Amino acid sequence: MFCSLLTIERSIVPEPSVSSGEVSSLTFDELYSLYATDVLRVSYYYLGDRQRAEDVTQDVFVRYLQNRPALLSGREKSWLLKVALNRCRDLWRSSWLKKVVLGHPAFELFPADDEIGKAADSIALAESVNRLPPEFKEVVLLHYYQGYGVSEIAEMLEIAEGTVSSRLSRARGRLSKELKGE
Amino acid sequence: MNDRLRCLPEITDHVLSGLKADESLKHQILLSAASGREKRKTSYRTVIALCCLSAVLVLLCVFALGSKPAGDIQVIPAGSRRSSPPVRLEEMIDEAAELTNP
Numbered sequence: 001m002f003c004s005l006l007t008i009e010r011s012i013v014p015e016p017s018v019s020s021g022e023v024s025s026l027t028f029d030e031l032y033s034l035y036a037t038d039v040l041r042v043s044y045y046y047l048g049d050r051q052r053a054e055d056v057t058q059d060v061f062v063r064y065l066q067n068r069p070a071l072l073s074g075r076e077k078s079w080l081l082k083v084a085l086n087r088c089r090d091l092w093r094s095s096w097l098k099k100v101v102l103g104h105p106a107f108e109l110f111p112a113d114d115e116i117g118k119a120a121d122s123i124a125l126a127e128s129v130n131r132l133p134p135e136f137k138e139v140v141l142l143h144y145y146q147g148y149g150v151s152e153i154a155e156m157l158e159i160a161e162g163t164v165s166s167r168l169s170r171a172r173g174r175l176s177k178e179l180k181g182e
Numbered sequence: 183m184n185d186r187l188r189c190l191p192e193i194t195d196h197v198l199s200g201l202k203a204d205e206s207l208k209h210q211i212l213l214s215a216a217s218g219r220e221k222r223k224t225s226y227r228t229v230i231a232l233c234c235l236s237a238v239l240v241l242l243c244v245f246a247l248g249s250k251p252a253g254d255i256q257v258i259p260a261g262s263r264r265s266s267p268p269v270r271l272e273e274m275i276d277e278a279a280e281l282t283n284p
Contacts, residue, residue: 032211036203041194044201057203058211065215122193125186144190176183 022073028065035077036061039084042141046088048130050108056087081146082156085138092134121179128178136171139164 026034039060044053060083071079129140138157142148143164150168154161 032203032208036207037201040203040207041198041201044198045194050201053201054207057207058214061211062215065211066218122189123197125190126193126197129190140187140190144187145194147191172183172187175187179183179186 024071024073024076026071026076028061031064031076031080032061035080038077038146039080042081042145043084043088045126045130045141045145046085046134046137047091048108052091056084056091059087060084077146078148078152078156081142085142085157089134089138124179125175128175131178132171132174136167136174139167140171140175143168 036057040053040057043056044050047053047056060080063083064080069079129137132140139153142153142156143150148156150161150164153164157164
């Protein structure tokens with residue numbers, strides 16, 4: 001019930017139409033208000049660290065402002081997420097030793113005040129997604145959280161479609177195993 | 183599992199609803215873009231790394247100079263070098279006498 005109500009709520013929010021070859025006319029303010037929270041949350045899922053997720057979001061939008069790439073209409077979000085995931089990957093690799101020595105950072109949740117106490121299994125799923133290895137986590141986030149298709153993900157991550165499908169399947173297997181074990 | 187994951191957007195909206203890109207982050211972005219500082223943390227770390235490197239270099243130089251033995255300094259007096267041996271006082275007086283009484 002809760003899930004379906006939110007699905008309806010999300011479907012009301014207008015998505016920019018995808019038209020091939022047309023350069024985006026969205027301003028920085030529009031891009032920020034439409035996609036910054038998504039970029040922040042995907043980065044947070046990836047890194048499990050709020051400060052670093054904010055740093056990544058900042059880097060992505062600063063890069064947009066400084067380079068002003070000619071984004072195609074309807075592809076703005078995929079560009080922002082692609083840059084964000086690349087940055088997350090760099091940060092993840094650079095902090096590998098720290099994670100090995102100090103342990104994985106705790107995936108802290110930030111529910112709104114009126115949401116606290118709802119659905120423990122939702123929290124368990126979110127935490128399990130955060131614990132996935134990076135290569136699985138990024139395809140799960142892009143496919144299930146951001147709603148991209150396999151071919152779009154393959155293009156964004158510059159990997160084969162078969163690899164995306166394989167990673168999704170293996171990620172589902174891992175999540176299923178982990179959640180059954182809890 | 184597939185069905186559960188299909189609810190990930192709603193679950194995320196639920197569990198991370200307090201995590202939003204707010205106006206303060208937007209302000210930081212605009213400031214960083216205006217000042218051309220894309221990597222504020224990296225530049226901060228770079229400054230610290232350069233300071234440490236400079237300190238190490240200074241210490242190395244001080245250590246290297248301090249380890250050189252003292253007393254090897256050659257003293258060279260000012261003025262041109264004498265090619266002939268120094269003239270003694272007696273010789274000078276004898277020559278003076280010859281000049282006055284040839």
